[in-house]
Amino acid sequence: MVNKLIPFSPPYIDEDVNKEVLESLNSGWITSGPKVKQLEEEVAKLVAIEHAVCVNSWTSGAILVLKWFGIKAGDEVIVPSYTYSATALAVLHCGATPVMVDVNPDFTIDVNLIRKAITSKTKIIMPVDIAGWPCDYDEINQLVKESDVVSMFNSSSGNQKKLGRILVVADAAHSIGATYKGRQSGSLADITIFSFHAVKNITTAEGGAICLNLPPVFSNSEEYKMMKLYSLNGQNKDAFTKSQAGGWKYDILFQGLKVNMPDLCAAVGLAQIRKYNTQLLLDRERVANFYHHKFAEKPYFELPPLQDADRKSCFHLYALRIKGISETQRDLIINEITNAGIAVNVHFIPMPLLTVFKDMGYKISDYPMAYDNYSREISLPIYPQLTTEQLEFIVQSVDKAYRKIVLND
Numbered sequence: 001m002v003n004k005l006i007p008f009s010p011p012y013i014d015e016d017v018n019k020e021v022l023e024s025l026n027s028g029w030i031t032s033g034p035k036v037k038q039l040e041e042e043v044a045k046l047v048a049i050e051h052a053v054c055v056n057s058w059t060s061g062a063i064l065v066l067k068w069f070g071i072k073a074g075d076e077v078i079v080p081s082y083t084y085s086a087t088a089l090a091v092l093h094c095g096a097t098p099v100m101v102d103v104n105p106d107f108t109i110d111v112n113l114i115r116k117a118i119t120s121k122t123k124i125i126m127p128v129d130i131a132g133w134p135c136d137y138d139e140i141n142q143l144v145k146e147s148d149v150v151s152m153f154n155s156s157s158g159n160q161k162k163l164g165r166i167l168v169v170a171d172a173a174h175s176i177g178a179t180y181k182g183r184q185s186g187s188l189a190d191i192t193i194f195s196f197h198a199v200k201n202i203t204t205a206e207g208g209a210i211c212l213n214l215p216p217v218f219s220n221s222e223e224y225k226m227m228k229l230y231s232l233n234g235q236n237k238d239a240f241t242k243s244q245a246g247g248w249k250y251d252i253l254f255q256g257l258k259v260n261m262p263d264l265c266a267a268v269g270l271a272q273i274r275k276y277n278t279q280l281l282l283d284r285e286r287v288a289n290f291y292h293h294k295f296a297e298k299p300y301f302e303l304p305p306l307q308d309a310d311r312k313s314c315f316h317l318y319a320l321r322i323k324g325i326s327e328t329q330r331d332l333i334i335n336e337i338t339n340a341g342i343a344v345n346v347h348f349i350p351m352p353l354l355t356v357f358k359d360m361g362y363k364i365s366d367y368p369m370a371y372d373n374y375s376r377e378i379s380l381p382i383y384p385q386l387t388t389e390q391l392e393f394i395v396q397s398v399d400k401a402y403r404k405i406v407l408n409d
């Protein structure tokens with residue numbers, strides 16, 4: 001028996017995290033400085049790209065990228081209906097319209113529906129790698145280059161003219177470490193944004209990273225510098241440089257945002273990313289495989305995708321679905337699991353079910369697959385600290401809850 005409560009997703013805090021954070025605290029410099037620089041280099045190395053820009057959340061990174069591309073009122077950005085609301089809120093923050101499309105049974109955005117949703121106002125497509133499972137990026141990247149799609153594109157900013165087509169921005173809040181056709185998440189779209197929020201695979205408490213993989217008409221190192229400026233009020237000298245003797249003079253070059261990541265936060269992520277591929281990711285895989293083997297024994301469980309010929313998940317969520325149950329039954333099953341002392345979640349409540357989007361006229365009936373995924377889904381705890389004993393208990397409790405609610409067992 002497990003007599004302690006099992007949390008849903010506690011952060012991974014070990015001696016190395018403590019050491020890095022203390023080093024930052026005692027260094028005399030706690031906001032953006034050397035630790036952020038190191039984390040940016042570690043992210044770029046992991047993804048195999050040249051430049052990543054650390055910011056203080058996925059959301060602020062997305063707003064920065066949208067503004068960098070000149071997104072404004074009247075523009076459309078295509079997003080899946082099945083995601084965390086930040087994907088669409090970032091679009092609204094720029095005054096533009098999120099155009100929601102439905103998803104596939106594997107949670108990824110439906111590329112045929114993207115094609116139908118493209119208009120002369122479409123500026124960006126934002127696929128989301130739900131649970132750490134990459135979307136079909138080759139298809140999406142090809143679609144934006146098709147001649148009829150390119151000829152529909154209307155440029156209204158310098159960067160839009162330069163690119164001359166729809167920009168693909170991956171919402172990779174879940175997918176650091178996932179691979180698609182042998183390439184790392186972060187290098188699959190023009191721009192990719194990771195989240196380092198407290199519940200994500202790598203955390204900085206709050207934070208994110210913008211990975212630059214722009215085509216050769218852009219210089220990724222120039223755009224890196226530009227986005228660093230953008231994240232710091234458009235100020236041509238960061239606080240660290242300004243704090244050095246004689247470094248007081250600066251200029252504000254344009255109206256930027258203030259969304260830089262502090263060193264104190266970067267310290268947490270730095271300790272984690274150094275052991276991500278060799279330890280933390282392997283431990284997540286161990287948990288996912290345990291669930292997979294156990295739930296495969298029962299015909300009523302629908303296993304989430306973890307690996308196929310092209311893709312490998314980074315096991316951010318274990319999104320279990322149960323065949324043939326209603327939303328009400330799902331909720332009752334969750335109550336049973338909760339009563340057993342296990343915290344679970346649902347990923348995601350489709351955006352059209354949330355008040356802000358309902359009020360704008362989005363209707364869940366337009367997104368049947370998103371609703372089906374949502375209504376039968378339960379996200380189970382998945383993190384490196386979980387023991388086999390805890391995992392046994394979770395699997396037993398889920399099965400018991402199903403049998404009680406659905407089979408009156």
Ligand SMILES: *Cc1c(COP(=O)(O)O)cnc(C)c1O
Pocket residue numbers: 056057058059060083084086087128171173174195196197206207208
């Ligand atoms: C967590 C999450 C975000 C937002 O990340 P923040 O860093 O909290 O802004 C965006 N998209 C998805 C799919 C997420 O799960």
